[in-house]
Amino acid sequence: xxxxxxxxxxxxxxxxxxxxxxxxxxxxxxxxxxxxxxxxxxxxxxxxxxxxxxxxxxxxxxxxxxxxxxxxxxxxxxxxxxxxxxxxxxxxxxxxxxxxxxxxxxxxxxxxxxxxxxxxxxxxxxxxxxxxxxxxxxxxxxxxxxxxxxxxxxxxxxxxxxxxxxxxxxxxxxxxxxxxxxxxxxxxxxxxxxxxxxxxxxxxxxxxxxxxxxxxxxxxxxxxxxxxxxxxxxxxxxxxxxxxxxxxxxxxxxxxxxxxxxxxx
Amino acid sequence: xxxxxxxxxxxxxxxxxxxxxxxxxxxxxxxxxxxxxxxxxxxxxxxxxxxxxxxxxxxxxxxxxxxxxxxxxxxxxxxxxxxxxxxxxxxxxxxxxxxxxxxxxxxxxxxxxxxxxxxxxxxxxxxxxxxxxxxxxxxxxxxxxxxxxxxxxxxxxxxxxxxxxxxxxxxxxxxxxxxxxxxxxxxxxxxxxxxxxxxxxxxxxxxxxxxxxxxxxxxxxxxxxxxxxxxxxxxxxxxxxxxxxxxxxxxxxxxxxxxxxxxxxxxxxxxxxxxxxxxxxxxxxxxxxxxxxxxxxxxxxxxxxxxxxxxxxxxxxxxxxxxxxxxxxxxxxxxxxxxxxxxxxxxxx
Numbered sequence: 286x287x288x289x290x291x292x293x294x295x296x297x298x299x300x301x302x303x304x305x306x307x308x309x310x311x312x313x314x315x316x317x318x319x320x321x322x323x324x325x326x327x328x329x330x331x332x333x334x335x336x337x338x339x340x341x342x343x344x345x346x347x348x349x350x351x352x353x354x355x356x357x358x359x360x361x362x363x364x365x366x367x368x369x370x371x372x373x374x375x376x377x378x379x380x381x382x383x384x385x386x387x388x389x390x391x392x393x394x395x396x397x398x399x400x401x402x403x404x405x406x407x408x409x410x411x412x413x414x415x416x417x418x419x420x421x422x423x424x425x426x427x428x429x430x431x432x433x434x435x436x437x438x439x440x441x442x443x444x445x446x447x448x449x450x451x452x453x454x455x456x457x458x459x460x461x462x463x464x465x466x467x468x469x470x471x472x473x474x475x476x477x478x479x480x481x482x483x484x485x486x487x488x489x490x491x492x493x494x495x496x497x498x499x500x501x502x503x504x505x506x507x508x509x510x511x512x513x514x515x516x517x518x519x520x521x522x523x524x525x526x527x528x529x530x531x532x533x534x535x536x537x538x539x540x541x542x543x544x545x546x547x548x549x550x
Numbered sequence: 551x552x553x554x555x556x557x558x559x560x561x562x563x564x565x566x567x568x569x570x571x572x573x574x575x576x577x578x579x580x581x582x583x584x585x586x587x588x589x590x591x592x593x594x595x596x597x598x599x600x601x602x603x604x605x606x607x608x609x610x611x612x613x614x615x616x617x618x619x620x621x622x623x624x625x626x627x628x629x630x631x632x633x634x635x636x637x638x639x640x641x642x643x644x645x646x647x648x649x650x651x652x653x654x655x656x657x658x659x660x661x662x663x664x665x666x667x668x669x670x671x672x673x674x675x676x677x678x679x680x681x682x683x684x685x686x687x688x689x690x691x692x693x694x695x696x697x698x699x700x701x702x703x704x705x706x707x708x709x710x711x712x713x714x715x716x717x718x719x720x721x722x723x724x725x726x727x728x729x730x731x732x733x734x735x736x737x738x739x740x741x742x743x744x745x746x747x748x749x750x751x752x753x754x755x756x757x758x759x760x761x762x763x764x765x766x767x768x769x770x771x772x773x774x775x776x777x778x779x780x781x782x783x784x785x786x787x788x789x790x791x792x793x794x795x796x797x798x799x800x801x802x803x804x805x806x807x808x809x810x811x812x813x814x815x816x817x818x819x820x821x822x823x824x825x826x827x828x829x830x831x832x833x834x835x836x837x838x839x840x841x842x843x844x845x846x847x848x849x850x851x852x853x854x855x856x857x858x859x860x861x862x863x864x865x866x867x868x869x870x871x872x873x874x875x876x877x878x879x880x881x882x883x884x885x886x887x888x889x890x891x892x893x894x895x896x897x898x899x
Contacts, residue, residue, distance in 0.1 A: 458826075466619040
């Protein structure tokens with residue numbers, strides 16, 4: 286992986302950052318997603334110097350500039366570890382829905398009796414874990430990569446832009462823009478619920494293109510009209526449960542729905 | 551203008567002749583909606599039977615064959631310290647559009663004014679638009695169609711031939727020698743007096759079926775007067791700012807350009823993507839300032855471009871009244887209602 290010779294782009298030497306990947310409470314699927322596309326993996330790895338990547342290598346180092354953090358924060362030891370990473374890294378990137386909003390994990394914050402749930406799940410082998418928090422609720426975050434899982438293309442693009450000094454742009458508009466671009470027929474026409482009109486684009490309407498309504502894993506687009514979205518879903522005959530399930534699933538919309546429950550901890 | 555009439559079974563023959571050597575695009579049934587109604591879309595057609603001649607408005611217009619949602623304006627190959635640029639207009643040869651309604655033909659005519667006949671024509675559009683063989687087809691007005699209000703219910707040009715169903719036979723209007731020569735391969739005849747009478751009867755019956763209307767009298771001026779009207783806030787509160795209205799519009803042509811570098815650093819591309827003035831960052835400029843951060847101001851500007859600015863520039867509106875935006879809008883924002891509310895005649899609950 287070590288490539289000492291400095292690479293150039295259009296004759297200009299490129300910045301080859303030392304990067305590290307870390308995982309907290311998550312499935313580590315986002316990290317696997319990065320390793321997923323073998324056709325571009327070597328190109329990707331030549332742009333950066335990876336010093337920490339549990340899913341891919343055994344060596345470890347604390348000398349890194351960019352930390353990609355996957356997962357939500359649920360335990361005290363995680364807080365300690367995250368703060369240390371924040372201290373070491375110049376740039377901290379929250380990678381994936383869990384890191385950005387708590388992800389699917391934050392659903393457990395809904396339980397009124399967490400102790401009882403824990404007993405039911407873990408029985409005689411208790412696990413020390415508290416309410417789920419997003420990374421930004423514990424330390425400062427410089428950059429967010431949305432999605433469950435993240436899209437490899439988007440991660441590659443961000444890293445490439447860091448390397449060549451190009452600004453990083455994430456769509457501000459909702460999934461509908463990409464869905465129409467992909468010439469899909471609106472899923473509401475078929476009577477299926479979809480959060481495409483309020484969810485941040487960037488996934489290339491992955492789910493709706495496969496005829497599955499959007500669950501909002503990338504969180505809200507900017508300037509969303511959530512009130513109107515809920516009204517439309519009600520008018521289409523979807524139950525409150527269906528609507529709430531979707532909006533709460535990944536945690537991205539919580540801050541817009543019920544401010545008091547938006548930020549854990 | 552040359553008119554002919556022909557027996558209905560001859561149309562299949564015409565299709566076969568055209569599709570023998572050409573790509574044919576036409577309206578097909580893409581599925582059924584939640585109420586069991588057919589959903590139509592333009593698509594490549596190989597069999598005449600797949601074409602739905604009785605199609606109602608397609609969800610997406612035929613615009614994408616001329617203005618793709620996404621297309622590369624240029625690609626670059628990078629070698630060491632140097633680079634080479636190549637430009638392609640992204641079309642190999644013209645094809646046949648079989649069955650465009652008058653609104654969709656008029657939409658192309660409006661796009662021509664901006665993209666073909668303006669000071670700076672767009673070669674990517676021109677390359678696709680020129681020589682495209684277009685067969686127009688008459689339609690049955692739907693409850694959401696207000697093309698008649700916009701003067702777009704009949705097409706005078708912008709097609710090669712236009713077919714009207716007389717019931718027992720087809721009446722065809724021929725505008726180009728290409729169409730004339732193709733029609734020589736099927737049996738057609740000179741229309742007689744009775745065909746003319748039948749044609750006028752069909753047209754009159756069609757006119758009866760328009761139910762949606764937009765009062766365009768002095769509309770450009772009224773929009774000027776009502777710039778600060780509260781009705782814009784009302785519609786802005788409803789708007790999802792999802793951009794769907796522009797994406798399904800046959801005349802919206804605004805776009806954004808993005809430059810991307812390939813991960814192997816050996817190539818780059820400049821990509822054009824159709825955009826929508828309703829989405830949040832449409833009027834965001836370098837440095838981050840957004841001229842239209844509020845939804846209602848963005849929605850308003852879409853109406854102003856279509857019904858005021860374009861009218862001042864070209865003496866016609868940039869709306870053909872196909873009704874697609876209103877039909878696709880999950881928030882039920884329709885042009886007739888918005889315009890009526892601005893005119894102070896209802897629509898604003």
